[in-house]
Amino acid sequence: MPSPERGRRRQRSRRNPDGPRPPLRRSLLGRLLIVSALVASCSVAATAWLAVQTTSGAIRQEQGQDLSSDAEIYNTLLGYAASHPGWEGVEDTVRELARKSDRRIALTTEDRRPLVDSAAASSGDPLPAQASAVVDPLSVDTLLVPDATPAGADRVDPRAVGPFLLPPKERAELRRTTAENVRCLSAVGIAADVVESPSGRPRVEYVSNDTDRQLELKCLTAELGPTPTERKALRELDQLADACLKRQGRTGVTLNLDLSWDRGYGQTAPPGPEDARDDKEAAARKAATERKAAEAAKAAEAAGAVPRARDSRHDRAIASCVGSARREQLTAYVAAPALLFIDGPGAVGVPGFDLSPANTARIVGVTALVLALTVGVSVIAGARLVRPLYALTGAAQRMRDGLDSAPVPVGPDNEIGRLAAAFNDMAVHRARLEEQRKVMVSDVAHELRTPLSNIRGWLEAAQDGLADPDPAFVSSLLEEAVQLQHIIDDLQDLGAADAGALRLHPEPVVADELLTQVAAAYQGPAETAGVALTVSAAGPGSSRPSLHADPVRLRQAVSNLVSNALRHTPPGGRVTLRSYLTGSEGEGGGGARVGDEVALEVSDTGAGIPAADVPHVFDRFWRAEKSRNRSTGGSGLGLAIVLKLAEAHGGTASVVSTEGQGSVFTLRLPAAPGGGAEEGTATGGTTAAGGAGEGAARP
Numbered sequence: 001m002p003s004p005e006r007g008r009r010r011q012r013s014r015r016n017p018d019g020p021r022p023p024l025r026r027s028l029l030g031r032l033l034i035v036s037a038l039v040a041s042c043s044v045a046a047t048a049w050l051a052v053q054t055t056s057g058a059i060r061q062e063q064g065q066d067l068s069s070d071a072e073i074y075n076t077l078l079g080y081a082a083s084h085p086g087w088e089g090v091e092d093t094v095r096e097l098a099r100k101s102d103r104r105i106a107l108t109t110e111d112r113r114p115l116v117d118s119a120a121a122s123s124g125d126p127l128p129a130q131a132s133a134v135v136d137p138l139s140v141d142t143l144l145v146p147d148a149t150p151a152g153a154d155r156v157d158p159r160a161v162g163p164f165l166l167p168p169k170e171r172a173e174l175r176r177t178t179a180e181n182v183r184c185l186s187a188v189g190i191a192a193d194v195v196e197s198p199s200g201r202p203r204v205e206y207v208s209n210d211t212d213r214q215l216e217l218k219c220l221t222a223e224l225g226p227t228p229t230e231r232k233a234l235r236e237l238d239q240l241a242d243a244c245l246k247r248q249g250r251t252g253v254t255l256n257l258d259l260s261w262d263r264g265y266g267q268t269a270p271p272g273p274e275d276a277r278d279d280k281e282a283a284a285r286k287a288a289t290e291r292k293a294a295e296a297a298k299a300a301e302a303a304g305a306v307p308r309a310r311d312s313r314h315d316r317a318i319a320s321c322v323g324s325a326r327r328e329q330l331t332a333y334v335a336a337p338a339l340l341f342i343d344g345p346g347a348v349g350v351p352g353f354d355l356s357p358a359n360t361a362r363i364v365g366v367t368a369l370v371l372a373l374t375v376g377v378s379v380i381a382g383a384r385l386v387r388p389l390y391a392l393t394g395a396a397q398r399m400r401d402g403l404d405s406a407p408v409p410v411g412p413d414n415e416i417g418r419l420a421a422a423f424n425d426m427a428v429h430r431a432r433l434e435e436q437r438k439v440m441v442s443d444v445a446h447e448l449r450t451p452l453s454n455i456r457g458w459l460e461a462a463q464d465g466l467a468d469p470d471p472a473f474v475s476s477l478l479e480e481a482v483q484l485q486h487i488i489d490d491l492q493d494l495g496a497a498d499a500g501a502l503r504l505h506p507e508p509v510v511a512d513e514l515l516t517q518v519a520a521a522y523q524g525p526a527e528t529a530g531v532a533l534t535v536s537a538a539g540p541g542s543s544r545p546s547l548h549a550d551p552v553r554l555r556q557a558v559s560n561l562v563s564n565a566l567r568h569t570p571p572g573g574r575v576t577l578r579s580y581l582t583g584s585e586g587e588g589g590g591g592a593r594v595g596d597e598v599a600l601e602v603s604d605t606g607a608g609i610p611a612a613d614v615p616h617v618f619d620r621f622w623r624a625e626k627s628r629n630r631s632t633g634g635s636g637l638g639l640a641i642v643l644k645l646a647e648a649h650g651g652t653a654s655v656v657s658t659e660g661q662g663s664v665f666t667l668r669l670p671a672a673p674g675g676g677a678e679e680g681t682a683t684g685g686t687t688a689a690g691g692a693g694e695g696a697a698r699p
Helices: 004-015 028-063 067-083 091-101 168-187 213-219 228-247 279-302 312-333 357-400 415-463 471-498 511-521 523-529 551-567 638-648
Strands: 104-108 114-117 133-135 192-196 202-206 338-343 507-510 532-536 543-549 574-581 597-604 652-658 662-670 677-679 686-689
Touching (some): 028 357, 091 104, 228 312, 415 471, 511 523, 511 543, 543 551, 543 597, 543 662, 551 574, 551 638
Antiparallel strands (some): 104 338, 192 202
16 A cells, blocks of 8 residues: 555645745746846946947047147146246247147136137137146146156145245356266266256266265265255245144154155155255254254143154154145245136047936936846746746656656757756656566566475475475475575676676686586586587687686576577577687688687577567566466576676677577677687587586576
8 A cells, every 4th residue: 555655745746746936036037037137237337338438539539639738738837837926928838839739728717717818819719618727836737747747745846946946156056066076976987967956956867776885975075965045945944844833733843955854763754856965964954853853842841741752643744744834835936726728629628428417317218128128038038948947847756756757848959958858768767667677576576486386385285294205305395496596696696786796706718618618517408408509619720719707607697598598499409609709700710810809609590589579688587478487488587697797797798589590699708818819729610518507598
């Protein structure tokens, strides 16, 4: 009777044959939707970005923008503003730049009051809505400043020197001293030039950085300290910076000519644009700084305040105050900030591209439409994709529950269609195996029941006094027990072969000798059946096949074939055994060529096998005679064992049969190393043999 669990499975399968569907987020359809949405979103975003960038580039190209030329215009006007206190007199410079660039150039104040315009006053053309740049020497636009004139860290144009501009007399004196230093360096083999900074202070610039520092110091002994003009400007800058620091409750600072200062812990702030080399001057300024710091500390102590220690925050505060003091000092020496407008061919437009609300709404609408279409197509495609998968899942679950599963519909020739076809093939194969299993169980029960019933019947007869336990009685019981033992041994061999646990003990074997031994063992049964059993031996001087195999297992396989042939060959017939190397002339006709396999052949002149039954002769418990009469066949395991033994040796077993003429069973096994042949010693012809051995199955 079926178990309750099996009944519950069938009820669940009938209620929901396909099983519960997974959540959308974990299903293939959900993942397909997510991936499609991501792909569509990325595609739309990339397309929109590309369109914006392309449009911006087209606009810039249409306007003829030339950034290098615009930077040159900006840099020229920036230099004018850095070296002049106002924009008076810039008209000639603007017109010259407009003539060279063939553009309209205009300057206005920050509140858009005109300062100068290269266009004619009568033109009346309005200026662009947005300025191209702001010309402010105290806040340089680093994107437009050429590399040749880099701005400092405080974004002050280096050309804005203000009160640090040297008069001609001081400039000539410094240049003379610097020239003497350069001549000295040239005399000791160091190439150097005199370079003049925007303030007029000359400095030494080395052609190569790989120089001898000791030789440099010998030549740079001349004093190049601050001039009176520079000292005055430094004092003003110190006062402005100290005022800024005092507002923050910090001590003052004394700046060097390069706008560096003593950090207070053995280091000096990084130098600015200038490079002071006079050690005495530096020491004096350092002492002044320390004195000023000490005075500030005493004043703070007298006021009851604790002076602040020098640290990185103090340095940042000094740098900020120095920057603001410098801009404050230079304000009176540079022109006020002005708006720069460049119009006409190649004019500087607004950087980038600003989407209008209408364009933004249009892009959002197109994006939503593309997403909707993508999701819709994904739903349709996903549904078509997962429908056969649901069918496969339902069929597999029905198969798990032991129910008969109808074939799954096979769709187009794609991955899903091939999967469905493979599943149908697997279901058919599984059904065939299940049927074979049932038949095998029935056949095993029948084969075991027959000898056991005979043994029980004879024993009960003896117990009831109906049979005498004479030698014939004991012999009959022994025969049935031996038959039962044969069946059990065959099943054990098949089980070991299926599990890969069949043990082999290979050794060199001469094929003709093995066939002769089997024929001798079956001499008695062959004579009793009236069948001629012969071995076709190799001719004189010809090669004899040899192989590396387990002789016991190999004799068992050949014995099964011989027993099967004797059982199905009528009196007066013939059973022939022979061996040969595959690939030799005549397939065993005595040729000299060496093959790769040794063939062991058992042929008979019996009734033969119907063509429809030939594919099944090696199946377990299969017999052409369905009554399973012991007089017409064995247990149906002999040929299955032959096939397993051949496969265990790395070979194959095959049969060729013609109904009414006989059958030929062939074992093909790997030849021994060296070609599998050795010189024959038989006298040639055929050898008659006979004997006794155990029987095997035959259809």
